[in-house]
Amino acid sequence: MMTKNLLKQAGLDQGLPSHFEEGAWVEVIQRMDDIYTNLVQYQIELEEKNAELERAYTELKQAHQALKDTQQQLIQSEKMASLGRLVAGVAHELNNPISFVFANMHALLGYEKRFLQYLEAIHNNVSLAQREQLRKQLRIDRIMSDIRPLLEGSMEGAERVSEIVKNLRQFSTPASQKPEVFDLVALCKRTVLWLVRSASIKIEVVHDCPEQLMIYNYEGYVSQILVNLVQNALDAMEHQAQPCLSTALQIKDSQVWVQIRDNGTGINELDLHKLFDPFYTTKPIGKGTGLGLYISYGLATEQCRGSLSARNYYEKGQNGALFELSLPLKWSDAHG
Incomplete structure (x- = not known):
């Protein structure tokens, strides 16, 4: 009866039949106890699951x-590899203005020696006739x-060297740059020039580009992409009898399309869908990392904010690989 009285005091006996026995009440309370124990256990398990989720999220x-x-790190590593490919061409490009400056300084x-000799004579108060004779002998007028x-x-020449160094800096440290306006045509031609000069074979180059095309983008990143595409084209033509590299710039649908085309053997159809996978390369061991295109x-x-694709082409009795890089003409029109 004590259990029944306790339930009555707690107001938990309302609505139950009067003949409800104390044994039944004990069973109900035990059942409620079990339910409460299960709820506590479920709560503990839930907290443990939440802790596991937090650990997994972290x-x-x-x-x-x-x-x-x-x-x-991979980008930096590949960038340094690409920079290494440019060294020979850049060295050749730097050699001309540096040689010119060196000759002029010489x-x-x-x-300077002639001027010092002439001024020393003037300071020594030589006669006017002697001074004029020395002036002609030292060719002072021609020097002036x-x-x-x-x-x-x-x-x-110094400005040309400074420009080359600036271009190299933009290529080597693109991550520290911001988007800016630059001439895409000049960038394409400069990249091709440097890489072709460093190539071990003589390559015909054909440009189908406007005089100038200003866009707003990351010049360093675009430069790194072009270096990889042009170098791939050069590698594909390594054993060609008459290698020819073609570049073209086309504007369509608010995009500029940069085409890099070679007249090599083309890309195996089975490799086309894997070209941009990391560490995938068809080059011999030691020749490529498989990261450039990726x-x-x-x-x-x-x-x-553009795209990059590759395909084979067949036209006018020639074939080879064609890579297309698209870039937005206006940054605001690009996605993101």
């Missing part, structure tokens, strides 16, 4: 950050007329 976040860091040093062209030529695809689609 691990996933860390893995994602590690993946991003690894991707940046001439100016010789002129030659100094400005020498200085202007040296300045032009990284180029990521740069084109993510950083540059």
